Amino acid sequence: MMLSLRSVVLTPSLSKRSSEFWMSKRSMSTSSGRLVKNVLFLPPGIEAEEVSDQMILPGSNIVVGPYAGDSKIKQVEFVKSSSRPRECPVHQLPEFAFLGRSNVGKSSLINSLLRKKQLALTSKKPGKTQLINHFLVNKSWYIVDLPGYGFANAPEAARMDWSSFTKGYFLNRQTLVSVLLLIDGSVPPQKIDLDCANWLGRNNIPMTFVFTKCDKGKPAKGKRPDENVRNFQELLRDSYKQQPPWIMTSSATGLGRDELLLHMSQLRNYWDNE
Ligand SMILES: Nc1nc2c(ncn2[C@@H]2O[C@H](COP(=O)(O)OP(=O)(O)OP(=O)(O)O)[C@@H](O)[C@H]2O)c(=O)[nH]1
Numbered sequence: 517m518m519l520s521l522r523s524v525v526l527t528p529s530l531s532k533r534s535s536e537f538w539m540s541k542r543s544m545s546t547s548s549g550r551l552v553k554n555v556l557f558l559p560p561g562i563e564a565e566e567v568s569d570q571m572i573l574p575g576s577n578i579v580v581g582p583y584a585g586d587s588k589i590k591q592v593e594f595v596k597s598s599s600r601p602r603e604c605p606v607h608q609l610p611e612f613a614f615l616g617r618s619n620v621g622k623s624s625l626i627n628s629l630l631r632k633k634q635l636a637l638t639s640k641k642p643g644k645t646q647l648i649n650h651f652l653v654n655k656s657w658y659i660v661d662l663p664g665y666g667f668a669n670a671p672e673a674a675r676m677d678w679s680s681f682t683k684g685y686f687l688n689r690q691t692l693v694s695v696l697l698l699i700d701g702s703v704p705p706q707k708i709d710l711d712c713a714n715w716l717g718r719n720n721i722p723m724t725f726v727f728t729k730c731d732k733g734k735p736a737k738g739k740r741p742d743e744n745v746r747n748f749q750e751l752l753r754d755s756y757k758q759q760p761p762w763i764m765t766s767s768a769t770g771l772g773r774d775e776l777l778l779h780m781s782q783l784r785n786y787w788d789n790e
């Protein structure tokens with residue numbers, strides 16, 4: 517079935533640092549017949565009219581376009597831990613930065629994507645990752661594990677000035693294809709995550725919302741992941757002209773793993789060809 521896409525917002529001049537270039541809006545009916553406005557992520561190289569249901573990755577708003585390619589992880593190597601943005605490796609390869617609240621599951625997701633148990637070190641205690649860690653994948657692109665923000669209960673030593681430490685990286689990193697902003701899908705939307713999303717948006721830094729821990733179907737308190745994800749989008753709806761791509765994942769079950777890798781492949785391949 518072809519979707520009826522009401523309006524398409526594609527910026528003609530595609531810049532590497534523009535977060536707005538691949539969005540489209542659509543309206544669709546729910547099974548109850550209620551009209552809801554849904555926002556799809558339309559990647560470069562595809563026209564809104566070409567989109568069919570099969571092209572939308574499950575558990576996400578992401579359309580797969582012609583730039584999607586081989587997303588297999590063949591080889592990974594740890595390259596460097598940097599304590600300052602200016603110490604980061606100098607290279608011309610595309611990179612993805614994993615950002616999110618402390619304990620949200622950044623390092624776990626990286627390990628799950630790369631199928632390595634403890635390549636990125638994880639812990640129940642917040643504040644485990646305190647440096648900018650670069651991993652080179654298939655000798656052709658980078659994954660960057662960052663320190664988490666908002667770890668109020670972390671040990672004193674772990675409380676560094678996250679703002680000056682990591683913001684410099686985002687604002688100056690020319691090879692940054694997209695920030696993957698990780699958000700805990702097992703809890704209701706948190707102000708600190710909304711603030712972070714808004715900060716990235718204001719600074720025109722491309723981002724993908726990656727909801728983590730979506731295996732937690734019945735959390736002890738609160739709502740189910742799909743409701744939390746929807747509520748998060750609702751709260752941001754007014755802040756963006758077009759919402760960024762989003763996807764639901766779980767490092768525990770592998771949910772969304774292949775889909776996220778495919779999404780990253782299309783962003784990367786487009787960036788490479790630009
Ligand atoms: N159920 C469930 N637990 C998870 C998942 N991902 C991570 N966790 C758990 O959440 C805790 C934190 O995971 P980390 O990957 O260390 O989190 P982080 O975001 O890297 O944390 P910092 O390095 O402190 O910023 C660990 O106890 C993980 O086992 C998931 O998908 N499902």
Ligand SMILES: [Mg+2]
Nearest residue numbers: 622623644645
């Ligand atoms: Mg970590």
